Amino acid sequence: MTSRTRPRSVVERVDWGIAELVPDPRRRGGWTLYIDDAAQSYVCLPTPTHLEFTYARRLASVIDAAAPAGHPLRVLHLGGGAMTLPRFVAATRPGSRQDVIESDRKLYTLIRRHLPVTADGIKVRIADARDAVAAAAADEFDLVIADAYQGERIAPELTTERLAAEAARILRPGGMYAVNIVDAPPFVLTRTIAVAAQGHFADTCLLADADIDRDGGQRNVILVAITGPGSLPLDQLARATTQSPRGRLLHGSDLNRAIGQT
Numbered sequence: 001m002t003s004r005t006r007p008r009s010v011v012e013r014v015d016w017g018i019a020e021l022v023p024d025p026r027r028r029g030g031w032t033l034y035i036d037d038a039a040q041s042y043v044c045l046p047t048p049t050h051l052e053f054t055y056a057r058r059l060a061s062v063i064d065a066a067a068p069a070g071h072p073l074r075v076l077h078l079g080g081g082a083m084t085l086p087r088f089v090a091a092t093r094p095g096s097r098q099d100v101i102e103s104d105r106k107l108y109t110l111i112r113r114h115l116p117v118t119a120d121g122i123k124v125r126i127a128d129a130r131d132a133v134a135a136a137a138a139d140e141f142d143l144v145i146a147d148a149y150q151g152e153r154i155a156p157e158l159t160t161e162r163l164a165a166e167a168a169r170i171l172r173p174g175g176m177y178a179v180n181i182v183d184a185p186p187f188v189l190t191r192t193i194a195v196a197a198q199g200h201f202a203d204t205c206l207l208a209d210a211d212i213d214r215d216g217g218q219r220n221v222i223l224v225a226i227t228g229p230g231s232l233p234l235d236q237l238a239r240a241t242t243q244s245p246r247g248r249l250l251h252g253s254d255l256n257r258a259i260g261q262t
Contacts, residue, residue: 007031010114014106017151021082021114024052031115033082035107038152041082043115048087054244055180055220056084058207059145061240062178062224063089065233066143072096076141076170078129078158079148080108083117090119100124101132103148103155130157136170144171147180154181159189164196164225171227177201179223187212190221191259202228205251207241212248212258 007023017036024030029045030052042052051057063085067073072095077086080102089096098121102108105126111117117124125132129148144167148155157163158179167177177197183189190206197204206212207222226232234251241247250258 010110012106012110014110015104016107016149019107019110021110031082033111035149036151040149041084043082043084043087045115048084048091048119051084051088054247055222056088057244058220058222058241058247059085059147059178059180060088061207061237062145062176062222063092063143064240065224065236066176067093069093073098073142074140074172075099076133076136076144077101078133078144078146079103079155080111080124081147081149082111082115083122085145085147086122087117087119090121094120096121098122099132101127101129101148103128103150128157129155130160130163130166133163133166133170136166138169139172140170142172142175144175144177145180146178149182152182154189159192159196161196161199164193165200168200168225168227173227174230175227176232177223177225177227181221181223182218183221184218185214185216187221187259190223191261193223194255194259195261197223197225201225203231204255205232205234205237205249206255206258207237208248208250208258209246210248211246212250 010021020034022032033041044050069092075098077100080100204225238249
């Protein structure tokens with residue numbers, strides 16, 4: 001690709017900050033979404049199964065645990081970003097029906113214009129995540145993925161016990177709930193979200209970096225929870241998480257120790 005045909009970055013103000021779409025010079029059709037200079041999403045238009053960021057691969061491992069490839073899912077996404085995970089689900093599980101709740105109307109307009117979603121079965125609504133979950137029917141979804149940010153901060157409604165309770169209500173028996181959390185030691189936010197989930201789900205775990213218990217900067221932590229009956233497929237999740245050299249699954253006493261509940 002010559003410099004004359006190489007895509008250019010796009011910068012626009014959206015509801016929660018300044019959004020920038022930056023083309024990947026190494027991968028055709030690859031784009032990174034930045035909000036206020038923080039990388040939030042990566043999408044590869046011709047290959048939606050390519051997941052550049054570790055947090056996205058860990059969320060994809062939850063999708064794989066919810067159902068094998070080729071098996072359609074009913075999914076609720078709280079937060080759309082560049083639509084990385086809805087594209088992944090559509091590519092790996094044709095026939096899936098997905099609802100995407102995005103609070104940032106201007107961001108969705110930007111993505112629709114420059115990185116359009118062409119897959120079937122994806123319905124996007126501009127709404128508050130809390131209101132969308134409250135309006136959903138009981139036992140409606142196989143999987144709920146919460147990955148909604150207002151700039152660099154997680155949407156406040158995703159941190160509440162009320163949202164955890166509503167997520168459990170709208171999931172079918174054995175349905176799974178995943179939350180992408182950006183946090184730093186002492187992981188107060190992670191503790192808040194994990195404790196809320198433990199009160200309403202049959203089993204919970206964290207997918208995290210191996211050095212989560214050491215001092216350091218911000219990192220992504222994935223909370224995973226499942227409705228009863230049964231428990232999480234820990235072996236499957238652990239295998240996927242530890243494929244990353246810095247990956248670690250925390251469950252039971254390890255989870256409680258990590259969030260200060262011992």
